[in-house]
Amino acid sequence: MSQPERRDRYHHGDLANALAVAALDLARKGGPEAVVLREAARQVGVSATAAYRHFASHDDLVETVRAHCQVELVGRMETQLAAGEPESDPGRESLRRLRALGRGYIEFARSEPGIFQTAFCRSDAAPDQQWDALLTAPGFVALIKTLDEMRELGIIDDAHRSQAEFVSWSMVHGLAMLFLDGPLGTLPPPVADLIIERTLDGAAAAVMGRDAV
Amino acid sequence: MSQPERRDRYHHGDLANALAVAALDLARKGGPEAVVLREAARQVGVSATAAYRHFASHDDLVETVRAHCQVELVGRMETQLAAGEPESDPGRESLRRLRALGRGYIEFARSEPGIFQTAFCRSDAAPDQQWDALLTAPGFVALIKTLDEMRELGIIDDAHRSQAEFVSWSMVHGLAMLFLDGPLGTLPPPVADLIIERTLDGAAAAVMGRDAV
DNA sequence: TGTACATCAGTGAACGCGCGTTCACTGATGTAC
DNA sequence: TGTACATCAGTGAACGCGCGTTCACTGATGTAC
Numbered sequence: 001m002s003q004p005e006r007r008d009r010y011h012h013g014d015l016a017n018a019l020a021v022a023a024l025d026l027a028r029k030g031g032p033e034a035v036v037l038r039e040a041a042r043q044v045g046v047s048a049t050a051a052y053r054h055f056a057s058h059d060d061l062v063e064t065v066r067a068h069c070q071v072e073l074v075g076r077m078e079t080q081l082a083a084g085e086p087e088s089d090p091g092r093e094s095l096r097r098l099r100a101l102g103r104g105y106i107e108f109a110r111s112e113p114g115i116f117q118t119a120f121c122r123s124d125a126a127p128d129q130q131w132d133a134l135l136t137a138p139g140f141v142a143l144i145k146t147l148d149e150m151r152e153l154g155i156i157d158d159a160h161r162s163q164a165e166f167v168s169w170s171m172v173h174g175l176a177m178l179f180l181d182g183p184l185g186t187l188p189p190p191v192a193d194l195i196i197e198r199t200l201d202g203a204a205a206a207v208m209g210r211d212a213v
Numbered sequence: 214m215s216q217p218e219r220r221d222r223y224h225h226g227d228l229a230n231a232l233a234v235a236a237l238d239l240a241r242k243g244g245p246e247a248v249v250l251r252e253a254a255r256q257v258g259v260s261a262t263a264a265y266r267h268f269a270s271h272d273d274l275v276e277t278v279r280a281h282c283q284v285e286l287v288g289r290m291e292t293q294l295a296a297g298e299p300e301s302d303p304g305r306e307s308l309r310r311l312r313a314l315g316r317g318y319i320e321f322a323r324s325e326p327g328i329f330q331t332a333f334c335r336s337d338a339a340p341d342q343q344w345d346a347l348l349t350a351p352g353f354v355a356l357i358k359t360l361d362e363m364r365e366l367g368i369i370d371d372a373h374r375s376q377a378e379f380v381s382w383s384m385v386h387g388l389a390m391l392f393l394d395g396p397l398g399t400l401p402p403p404v405a406d407l408i409i410e411r412t413l414d415g416a417a418a419a420v421m422g423r424d425a426v
Numbered sequence: 427t428g429t430a431c432a433t434c435a436g437t438g439a440a441c442g443c444g445c446g447t448t449c450a451c452t453g454a455t456g457t458a459c
Numbered sequence: 460t461g462t463a464c465a466t467c468a469g470t471g472a473a474c475g476c477g478c479g480t481t482c483a484c485t486g487a488t489g490t491a492c
Contacts, residue, residue: 011454011468038445048446050469058446120394131396163408166388166397167415173395174387175379181333182386183344184379195376202380202419206412209424224435224487251478261479263436271479 016054018044023065024115031114032121035062059124067133069119073108074139080104081142094149095212099200101143102172106196109176117180143168147207156208164207171203229267231257236278237328244327245334248275272337280346282332286321287352293317294355307362308425312413314356315385319409322389330393356382360420369421377420384416 012018022040037058041048055061080100087093109116123130134140144165151161175196178184184192204212225231235253250271254261268274293313300306322329336343347353357378364374388409391397397405417425 015468036445037447047470049448049471052447053468120390122394127399135396163411166391166408167411170387170391170412171384171415171419172387173391174383174385174389176387177333177390178379178383178386181335183348186340195379198376198380199383199419202384203415205422206384206415206419209418211422228435249478250480260437262438262481265480266435 012044012046012050015044015046015050019046019051019054019061020064020068023061024068027065027069027118028112028114032062032066032118034114035065035118037061062118062121063123063125066118066121066123069115070134070137072112072115073105073119074134074137076108076112077101077104077139078142080107090149091153091155094146094153094155095204097142097146098150098168098204098207101139101146102168102200102203103196104139105172106176106179106199110179110192113180116176140165140169150207160207160209168203168207171199171206175199225257225259225263228257228259228263232259232264232267232274233277233281236274237281240278240282240331241325241327245275245279245331247327248278248331250274275331275334276336276338279331279334279336282328283347283350285325285328286318286332287347287350289321289325290314290317290352291355293320303362304366304368307359307366307368308417310355310359311363311381311417311420314352314359315381315413315416316409317352318385319389319392319412323392323405326393329389353378353382363420373420373422381416381420384412384419388412 019040022043023035023037025043026034026036026039037051037055038048040061041051051061055064077100080103081097084096084100087096119134147156147161147164147168150156151158156164175184179192184195187195201212232253235256236248236250238256239247239249239252250264250268251261253274254264264274268277290313293316294310297309297313300309332347360369360374360377360381363369364371369377388397392405397408400408414425
């Protein structure tokens with residue numbers, strides 16, 4: 001029994017993936033600095049050298065992990081998007097989606113700080129390509145689409161639409177960072193929740209140039 | 214001549230300060246991870262051991278550097294505050310100051326990325342005390358004061374005043390982070406400047422619940 | 427004013443650590459004939 | 460269907476690196492009498 005579990009199989013069969021999963025788990029527990037090639041190999045039960053059959057370098061492994069982290073983040077945004085009850089009014093619905101995306105973003109940062117930080121850590125990869133996957137990911141596409149819809153509905157005008165994806169993104173990103181590395185980390189949950197709601201209000205107001213409602 | 218420059222002085226006289234300055238310079242050039250005790254000692258021309266006469270540990274040195282970084286950041290905010298022409302209308306003046314503080318914050322992050330990142334890097338210090346100095350620093354006091362003024366002037370109401378310092382701070386902080394570690398780092402300057410202005414607009418709108426003007 | 431001595435503020439060598447990476451290797455697998 | 464052999468996917472030992480930190484030490488300074 002349990003042949004696939006036995007470690008006597010010399011050829012692992014799926015080592016690249018197993019190492020990526022282990023490394024992702026390290027990121028989850030300790031952020032980008034915890035992604036240590038030797039430790040990932042250790043957890044899989046394989047020599048550190050074996051990793052070099054599947055990853056060119058430590059940087060290569062980190063880059064793989066980062067991609068996974070970005071996917072996880074976007075997944076949470078989509079989950080929040082799908083979780084709420086759609087509004088019948090198109091304007092209210094687009095606003096609901098804007099908030100849901102932001103809420104998912106912040107919620108993810110707070111519940112998975114290690115993954116979130118790894119998704120945005122510095123790297124030596126070509127900066128041009130480093131973010132392509134993220135910016136074309138469903139979560140961010142949904143943000144852009146929502147803003148475009150708001151523009152079409154006349155909720156926001158051309159001037160406010162300009163760069164609105166970065167303005168709104170900055171806002172939730174900053175709050176996430178202040179929770180993780182900044183002075184907001186020690187706030188009691190009710191206050192934190194209030195700040196989150198106020199920030200989502202503010203992001204909507206920033207994009208629209210006026211309060212929602 | 215040049216007796217104070219000669220290295221034959223066995224007792225340095227101001228080694229604690231010299232090490233702090235060297236370490237701050239390391240942070241300036243390479244961020245928090247570049248703050249290496251041995252390197253700071255090297256730059257001062259002293260053995261690594263000597264540092265332990267003045268700092269309990271590497272962490273202690275980093276904490277000192279962080280405090281300096283926070284002071285530099287706040288200094289830039291105040292500079293921006295003083296740089297602009299005051300408006301005669303109190304409402305417009307408070308808005309001008311809100312924008313100036315934000316502009317100083319973002320400008321500092323972009324011109325001194327290493328210092329900015331060190332000001333907000335993780336540390337093992339007691340989280341309660343870690344941010345006290347920052348939150349009571351003139352720059353942040355100015356932010357709170359400005360928001361209070363806007364409240365008194367009736368530009369913002371009680372509901373919007375609540376947590377407004379964190380809402381507005383998050384916004385500029387997030388933009389700063391996306392410039393440094395995120396996908397905004399490679400943007401051409403004109404686009405970056407536009408995003409900055411739109412973000413300052415947005416922060417004001419978020420706080421006020423409506424566009425300025 | 428001189429001198430004895432405690433204390434201060436440095437020195438250089440060394441330790442242990444864990445990392446990324448390389449090396450020569452070997453057992454397992456797949457393919458040609 | 461068997462066999463020879465190339466290739467694949469691992470192994471374990473070792474290297475060099477730079478770090479924070481400790482150790483026993485020593486030269487310089489300041490103070491009491």
